[in-house]
Amino acid sequence: MNDFQHRSAEINDLLCILNLLAWDARTQMPAGGSPTRAQQTATLSGLAQRQLLDPAYERAAEAALSTAEPGSVAARAAEQALGAVRALRRVPEDLTRDLALTKSAAQDAWVEARARGDFGHFAPHLTRMVDLTRRLADALGHREHPYDALLGLYEPGLTTRTLGELFSQLRPHHLSLLRDVQARPQPRLDFLARDYGVAEQEVLALELAQATGYDLARGRLDASAHPFEISFTREDVRITTRYRPDFLPGALFGVLHEAGHAMYEQGVSPELTRSVLTSDLLGLYAVGGASYGTHESQSRLWENRVGRSRAFWDRHFPRAQALFPSQLADVTAEEFWRAVNRVQPSLIRVEADELTYDLHIMLRVDLETALIAGDLTVPELPEAWNARMEADLGLKVPDDARGVLQDIHWSAGLFGSFPTYTVGNVMAAQFFEAAQAALPDLGASLARGEYGPLRTWLTEQIYRHGRTYTPHELLERTTGRGLDPAPYLAYLSGKYRDLYGLTAKETA
Amino acid sequence: MNDFQHRSAEINDLLCILNLLAWDARTQMPAGGSPTRAQQTATLSGLAQRQLLDPAYERAAEAALSTAEPGSVAARAAEQALGAVRALRRVPEDLTRDLALTKSAAQDAWVEARARGDFGHFAPHLTRMVDLTRRLADALGHREHPYDALLGLYEPGLTTRTLGELFSQLRPHHLSLLRDVQARPQPRLDFLARDYGVAEQEVLALELAQATGYDLARGRLDASAHPFEISFTREDVRITTRYRPDFLPGALFGVLHEAGHAMYEQGVSPELTRSVLTSDLLGLYAVGGASYGTHESQSRLWENRVGRSRAFWDRHFPRAQALFPSQLADVTAEEFWRAVNRVQPSLIRVEADELTYDLHIMLRVDLETALIAGDLTVPELPEAWNARMEADLGLKVPDDARGVLQDIHWSAGLFGSFPTYTVGNVMAAQFFEAAQAALPDLGASLARGEYGPLRTWLTEQIYRHGRTYTPHELLERTTGRGLDPAPYLAYLSGKYRDLYGLTAKETA
Numbered sequence A, B: 001m002n003d004f005q006h007r008s009a010e011i012n013d014l015l016c017i018l019n020l021l022a023w024d025a026r027t028q029m030p031a032g033g034s035p036t037r038a039q040q041t042a043t044l045s046g047l048a049q050r051q052l053l054d055p056a057y058e059r060a061a062e063a064a065l066s067t068a069e070p071g072s073v074a075a076r077a078a079e080q081a082l083g084a085v086r087a088l089r090r091v092p093e094d095l096t097r098d099l100a101l102t103k104s105a106a107q108d109a110w111v112e113a114r115a116r117g118d119f120g121h122f123a124p125h126l127t128r129m130v131d132l133t134r135r136l137a138d139a140l141g142h143r144e145h146p147y148d149a150l151l152g153l154y155e156p157g158l159t160t161r162t163l164g165e166l167f168s169q170l171r172p173h174h175l176s177l178l179r180d181v182q183a184r185p186q187p188r189l190d191f192l193a194r195d196y197g198v199a200e201q202e203v204l205a206l207e208l209a210q211a212t213g214y215d216l217a218r219g220r221l222d223a224s225a226h227p228f229e230i231s232f233t234r235e236d237v238r239i240t241t242r243y244r245p246d247f248l249p250g251a252l253f254g255v256l257h258e259a260g261h262a263m264y265e266q267g268v269s270p271e272l273t274r275s276v277l278t279s280d281l282l283g284l285y286a287v288g289g290a291s292y293g294t295h296e297s298q299s300r301l302w303e304n305r306v307g308r309s310r311a312f313w314d315r316h317f318p319r320a321q322a323l324f325p326s327q328l329a330d331v332t333a334e335e336f337w338r339a340v341n342r343v344q345p346s347l348i349r350v351e352a353d354e355l356t357y358d359l360h361i362m363l364r365v366d367l368e369t370a371l372i373a374g375d376l377t378v379p380e381l382p383e384a385w386n387a388r389m390e391a392d393l394g395l396k397v398p399d400d401a402r403g404v405l406q407d408i409h410w411s412a413g414l415f416g417s418f419p420t421y422t423v424g425n426v427m428a429a430q431f432f433e434a435a436q437a438a439l440p441d442l443g444a445s446l447a448r449g450e451y452g453p454l455r456t457w458l459t460e461q462i463y464r465h466g467r468t469y470t471p472h473e474l475l476e477r478t479t480g481r482g483l484d485p486a487p488y489l490a491y492l493s494g495k496y497r498d499l500y501g502l503t504a505k506e507t508a
Helices: A003-027 A031-053 A055-067 A073-090 A093-116 A119-140 A146-154 A160-182 A198-212 A248-266 A292-306 A310-323 A333-339 A354-373 A378-393 A419-438 A442-447 A452-461 A471-479 A486-500 B003-027 B031-053 B055-067 B073-090 B093-116 B119-140 B146-154 B160-182 B198-212 B248-266 B292-306 B310-323 B333-339 B354-373 B378-393 B419-438 B442-447 B452-461 B471-479 B486-500
Strands: A219-223 A229-231 A237-241 B219-223 B229-231 B237-241
Touching (some): A003 A031, A003 A055, A003 B031, A031 A055, A093 A119, A119 A378, A146 A354, A146 A419, A160 A354, A160 A378, A160 A486, A198 A219, A219 A248, A237 A248, A248 A292, A248 A452, A292 A452, A292 A471, A310 A333, A310 A442, A354 A419, A419 A442, A419 A486, A442 A452, B003 B031, B003 B229, B031 B055, B031 B073, B055 B073, B073 B119, B093 B119, B119 B354, B119 B378, B146 B160, B146 B419, B160 B354, B160 B419, B160 B486, B198 B219, B198 B248, B198 B310, B219 B248, B237 B248, B248 B292, B310 B333, B310 B442, B354 B378, B354 B419, B354 B486, B419 B452, B442 B452, B452 B471
Antiparallel strands (some): B229 B237
């Protein structure tokens, strides 16, 4: 190890430990531990930041870059470190401090405001947060749009312009498809809400996650209020879910989703362990995936493309029936597949189906882009939200708790992260199309319950590279194109044609 | 906070995080995480050590000491920090490194040697470890005996001389009492080994631990291969146990024991949180208890003095019967109490009863003292062990796995820690006698299942002070005397008189 690699390894160790502190706080920690845990986390992230901004680290990265072969993995690592260090140095210390303080106060206010359904209680904090975030965008630097700087924190290379072009194709397609689907007879849903034992739910979800390839020798499943995946190197990648005894699909598809994230992390090349290429240095977060969107492409691919397919349930429904004999006695595999793919507009993003989910995302992205651009003010936000909900999903928002206050993101200053959900969906379809082209037998192997060929191909093309390539480069290398919604639109049209008996014309 | 307090708080944060890494590795981590976790732990302990040995920390401690009122808590903290920093500076870096490397190799060799019952495989590693430990003792400094320096790592102020005097009273007393007990009829034991469900064992153990005062809002119970207690500030103090479906007392008294440790940590004054006085700086370990022996005095007090008392089972046996109706149907509270206090010499320390446990400890301490003094060589160790086992416990050691190879301590270089178990027993009896004197109603309140008065008294006298006072000072303040075996010997004699119907003369 040279000095740069050694310093990078120590920084990655600290980021992995920060991840462990977060995992423990969300899954194991007794309530009383919260305040001192916050101090421990602050101390450790302060130390990690000090190591990152140590001038000796920048010098070590420069030295490593000067001796590395241009374009090599070693050069990539040094370039990424230098990029992160220089970006962080552009952010004034008082802005970082103000953002942390405002985030802390804004989150408290948001919790309170949501409980009372009172946007006015949150509005001044959000106004301050938007103001500071605009300053952050200016400090980080941007050419066309301040929102570009924020996108770069989550999806390197993605621009507001590209996003606008993407949405201009997605939104009319989704709205039209939704209208068509809503005009057709709806599937049976009654059996989804029967009494499902949590222990059996866990058995089923874990068996399916392991079948797709999640390695429990390097992972584990716990319960938490909000499901997540987190890693402390590729050798320890944990997932969580939330169980509802009266609703089977929640934990089931939640686990398949998080296992998709986890397989990405478990598939990173061991050679990248403890390196910059498994570190999000700007976010002070240990992660092996190339970006938030790339990560989401894999959770969605395994959850939706594999886990909600007809073939998946033709294969695995008998096992579900064996675990829930009375609850699923009067249900067929086909009915189950139709039920878990139902389209049903809802007020709440995290409860949305595969089709309406993107409409929730586009609503948020358009609003936050306008906030950052200064085209929309915080007091105008609830009305804009409610109008768009009615226009796109046909739903009247009864109160702000089920409207503009439902997500934690804005209170946490996470402007720029929402797009990655929809970008992930688009990328998932592109990657899957490429896998189909590369593996002529793919459909048959999935029907046989053999997920190894798909996983191996994804590992080879995407997972093993960690953060070596940008999302755009991964797409180019794998599909020969950049971000392209065509495969995603074709997939959705075909899927709902099969499910709802639409004619090809209706979905063209 | 002054600069010293601020730096001490950050060091304590890092020690708490190291404790969390250890807890997670022993209770939650998937097997695959082991190698990268070891690197993360090494990086973090290296950072903690760097902060501790930063000359700026020593200067800050000196500045704090110069302005603190002599004898004040603030002065104590500064003195302890300076003592630790200067002791660590006396240990050459190459010795620290050699110890770490030897420990790692010796532990691997010990695991292998124990599995094969082959002491010869472990002997060269132990020889090296003894040699390095003697160099460590010399580096730390000692006056009368090199073992004194090692004792100081676990029990500040304790000397080999004091220990020798203590043992000269304990050993003949224990051996005589054991002979008397063995000559009497033995209690019923058959029901202890029935089939006890693990879930019900956990319910019972947790209920009893909570009854004595373990606060689950600031704690939790998990399973692990070896039971332990660990804290990340007083606000998060966790315990573990090991369940055997065919032996009830293991987990039950294990949990009461660890809960005793935990109540000590939970009872430390909040003002000492994140300070030197909840940090073992020499051991790089976050802990609020004054010493290993003081800690053990509390686990033993709650496990044995409270948990194995007749009054405790008169009160709680009906609940045990309710949870295990078939297993305990033909058992009385008195029979249960007699069974969990049975005396039965065994080859294995961790399975020993309250009386023979000290004999196991004295054996180990006498042997390790001789090793450190150079009066015994490693090749002579197994024979010395076996001879002493036969002399004291009347047992022939069938193989080294059940003899000299049974404990992890020597392979880990923990010379000097064994005495703290017996010192803890002695201190427990002294503290309990003082509590009885201070609380005339103590026996009656314990019989009513009211553990608050005892816990409050112990908190006031011991727990809240953290590491402000040495064990000797705590004893002096609380009992008016230093270490004194008389209360312990009187307690044991009285106890076994009641249990085994010995006459007062026999136990005098």
